[in-house]
Every structure is written in C-alpha cells, then in structure tokens.
Ligand SMILES: [Mg+2]
C-alpha cells in the first residue's frame with residue numbers, strides 16, 4: 058500500500074496556534090481537491106499530528122477527538138476517506154501527568170508514522186509526507202518516507218534550511234507537482 062502522511066495545522070487547516078475548537082478550524086480551500094486527487098491515484102491518507110496542547114493543559118483529549126470527528130465528517134461530505142488520524146498528546150514539560158513524558162511519537166520522532174506503516178502495511182518507499190515544519194520532514198525521513206515541505210502555515214520559516222525532498226507552495230501544489238508526477 059502507498060500512502061500520504063499529512064501534518065494537520067498549516068497543511069490541512071490554517072495554523073492559528075493550538076487549534077482545538079470547531080469554530081477555529083479553517084480548512085485551506087484547495088485541500089479537498091488535493092486529497093481527492095491522491096485518493097483517486099490510489100494513495101491511502103493518514104494524518105499525523107502533534108497535539109502537545111493536551112499535555113500542557115490547553116485543551117483535553119476529548120476536545121481533540123471532537124474536533125477530529127468534525128474534520129472527518131467534512132472530508133466525508135467531499136468523498137474523502139482518512140484511513141486513520143494518529144496524534145501525539147505528549148510533551149515532556151507538560152502539566153497533565155498522564156501525558157507528560159518524553160515519548161517516541163512526538164515529531165521529529167517517527168512513532169506515529171512507524172505505527173501506520175505497521176498497522177496498515179504501508180510501503181514507505183512509495184509514500185510521502187506533507188508538512189510545514191522541519192520536524193515533520195525529519196520524522197518522515199526516519200522511516201524512509203519522502204517529505205514535502207509546504208510554504209503554508211510555518212513553512213516559509215524553514216525553506217532555506219530544510220532536508221525536505223521537495224518544497225511546494227501548498228498542499229495542492231505538492232500533490233500535483235511532486236506526488237502525482239511520479
Ligand atoms: Mg504543522
């Protein structure tokens with residue numbers, strides 16, 4: 058199976074900082090077209106998202122799950138199926154004890170990607186990650202997954218100093234010019 062791993066904030070939706078409410082979740086307008094194209098080309102879609110806001114007490118895991126259900130429903134309306142959303146609620150300097158430790162899933166660690174590869178039999182060599190931070194790119198490379206940095210979200214901060222395989226304007230540009238090109 059070939060797959061695309063998607064960071065969430067700054068790639069799928071506008072990064073407003075610790076987004077955790079439906080009313081703050083603003084999809085980038087061309088994300089639906091981009092994901093439909095990937096799906097039509099046979100890629101399975103995964104979201105891999107750091108959610109340290111849970112560990113630091115900005116919002117709860119339940120808040121995150123509620124927002125995720127909303128997001129998935131919106132995708133479903135557009136005929137887009139996200140195979141699974143992997144999230145890391147941890148942070149070593151958190152204040153909620155159950156989430157406050159150094160984990161191996163918070164990007165740039167690759168635990169979430171590795172788990173998806175194992176759970177779904179993903180072939181990393183035929184797969185891509187799309188992210189807006191260098192930590193996304195590093196996580197992908199640890200699992201031999203090619204990585205595309207987009208300039209949306211935090212992306213422009215990293216373009217001069219990134220190990221990404223490609224740099225794209227946004228998610229649709231990444232899909233059309235770097236993924237479907239192959
Ligand atoms: Mg991001």
Ligand SMILES: [Zn+2]
Pocket residue numbers: 144145146147160161162163
């Ligand atoms: Zn974690």
